[in-house]
Amino acid sequence: MKLYFKFFAMHLKSRMAYKKSFFFAVIGQFxxxxxxxxxxxxxxxxxxxxxxxxxxxxxxSASIMWISFPLAEWFFRGFDxxxxxxxxxxxxxxxxxxRSLIFQVMCQKLEFTRIGRLAQGxxxxxxxxxxxGVEWTALRCLCLGLMILGGVCVFSALFLIYAALxxxxxxxxxxxxxxxxGAREHFAYPLxxxxxxxxxxxxxxxxxxxxxxxxLQFLLGRAGxxxxxxxxxxxxxxxxxxxLWRLGVRKYKSAGS
Amino acid sequence: MKALFTFFRMRVIYGLQYRTAAWAGVVxxxxxxxxxxxxYKAFYEASPDRFPMAFEALVSYIWLRQALLALLNTWTFDxxxxxxxxxxxxxYELCRPTSLYGMWFARTLALRVSRVILRCVPLxxxxxxxxxxxxxxxxxxxxxxxxxVLSLGLAACVGVAFSMILYFTCFYTLSSxxxxxxxxxxxxxxxGDLIPLPFLPVWLANIFxxxxxxxxxxxxxxxxxxDLSGGAMVEMLCLQVFWLGVMAFIxxxxxxxxxxxxxxxxx
Numbered sequence: 001m002k003l004y005f006k007f008f009a010m011h012l013k014s015r016m017a018y019k020k021s022f023f024f025a026v027i028g029q030f031x032x033x034x035x036x037x038x039x040x041x042x043x044x045x046x047x048x049x050x051x052x053x054x055x056x057x058x059x060x061s062a063s064i065m066w067i068s069f070p071l072a073e074w075f076f077r078g079f080d081x082x083x084x085x086x087x088x089x090x091x092x093x094x095x096x097x098x099r100s101l102i103f104q105v106m107c108q109k110l111e112f113t114r115i116g117r118l119a120q121g122x123x124x125x126x127x128x129x130x131x132x133g134v135e136w137t138a139l140r141c142l143c144l145g146l147m148i149l150g151g152v153c154v155f156s157a158l159f160l161i162y163a164a165l166x167x168x169x170x171x172x173x174x175x176x177x178x179x180x181x182g183a184r185e186h187f188a189y190p191l192x193x194x195x196x197x198x199x200x201x202x203x204x205x206x207x208x209x210x211x212x213x214x215x216l217q218f219l220l221g222r223a224g225x226x227x228x229x230x231x232x233x234x235x236x237x238x239x240x241x242x243x244l245w246r247l248g249v250r251k252y253k254s255a256g257s
Numbered sequence: 258m259k260a261l262f263t264f265f266r267m268r269v270i271y272g273l274q275y276r277t278a279a280w281a282g283v284v285x286x287x288x289x290x291x292x293x294x295x296x297y298k299a300f301y302e303a304s305p306d307r308f309p310m311a312f313e314a315l316v317s318y319i320w321l322r323q324a325l326l327a328l329l330n331t332w333t334f335d336x337x338x339x340x341x342x343x344x345x346x347x348x349y350e351l352c353r354p355t356s357l358y359g360m361w362f363a364r365t366l367a368l369r370v371s372r373v374i375l376r377c378v379p380l381x382x383x384x385x386x387x388x389x390x391x392x393x394x395x396x397x398x399x400x401x402x403x404x405x406v407l408s409l410g411l412a413a414c415v416g417v418a419f420s421m422i423l424y425f426t427c428f429y430t431l432s433s434x435x436x437x438x439x440x441x442x443x444x445x446x447x448x449g450d451l452i453p454l455p456f457l458p459v460w461l462a463n464i465f466x467x468x469x470x471x472x473x474x475x476x477x478x479x480x481x482x483x484d485l486s487g488g489a490m491v492e493m494l495c496l497q498v499f500w501l502g503v504m505a506f507i508x509x510x511x512x513x514x515x516x517x518x519x520x521x522x523x524x
Binding site (some may be wrong): 020021024025027028029031032034035036038039042043045046047048049050051173174175177178182185186189193194195 | 278281282284285288289292293295296299300302303304307309432434435437438439441442443445446451452456457458
């Protein structure tokens, strides 16, 4: 853990060497998400509600995605550049060091500019809380926290899978973006909007629904308190992700030089 | 002119080599289009009377946008050109007997055209095979198809003229990163890339429509499905020509003034 903080400080310092560029990147990140927010806002402003969800409820649901995704990206961005590490045989260096592999890849890169996106997510959450009229009890606050944590776990596990797959393909797989960036954009709305099939997919295959759709029902008072604890199941998604990663590491052959 | 055209063809052929990347792109773009149509479908079911365009027109809009993304988006640049200004190799470009503006325009357009050629065919095929309310519909009428092609060409040129302005601001600021980070998401929204403009509040949609960005993706996609027809369509085409002229003029002026004070360092 101490080592991680050292890496954290190191990356922060190196990023701060170019303050202006960092500043612009943060603002850019903010604007990018802000346009997604505007899209959602204008659509709901025009139509009033969708499948029984009001503007406030959709904002609440979107903010879960828009907070947990940049958090996962911030800390697990190293896995995004991982295909490059394999191609350039930098992974060999990682293998000989006496630390856990995942830990080292995590330390490769920290994406501080995601704070711009995170800020947008927090703003959305505040607006969602104000507009949705949820009665906040202690359990509901806890549930909200669990939802965000669950989201961070699922997205981190997806990044891990992305990296693990590159053991087999040697190249980044663009279609994985559908499950990460695609989920951030499209599953910002409660999954139910897309139909029954997507809710099932989000429950059993990639557990988006466990940290967003089901607990949201509890927050909105449409389901019992049992749903509040479903995000706790989301970290189970790490198991298949980790298994795939292990399989990849075992199969790994250096690309040479 | 002939030299520029040959150069353009050469760059298109060069760009056509990257096929694997194109396949990956096709899968992702198809998925995004599909999800987006599902979303609008849900809104349509919520209150059909507030839907600002025909549902079929919207579906065509989305599929066309996905298929032509590489040509119509606001964020495809030839990144090499930015580095050329930074590392001074722009000096080599200046030795050539054609104008810098013409060369770079041809090059950027070629990059977009080659990308779109690789990506649009599979998407067109799949999108037109998708069953009725979900698939790509035929154009409203033959005239709309003709004007769509014309408008598509103009939109692509307006887009490239916009990129040219960004390339040449590099002469003044060296790094264009800041401007790109801030401008591109805004341009994406204004050009109707994110959400078709009729879905915005009327006053805002009007501003966007008449802005230079309204002459990009917004124009051809709405002409195809008959959302813009008759007088509005003619007006749109004129607007595109107008903005192309203005953007080209700004880019050209930036180039000339930039070159006058350009200082290439190193040998």
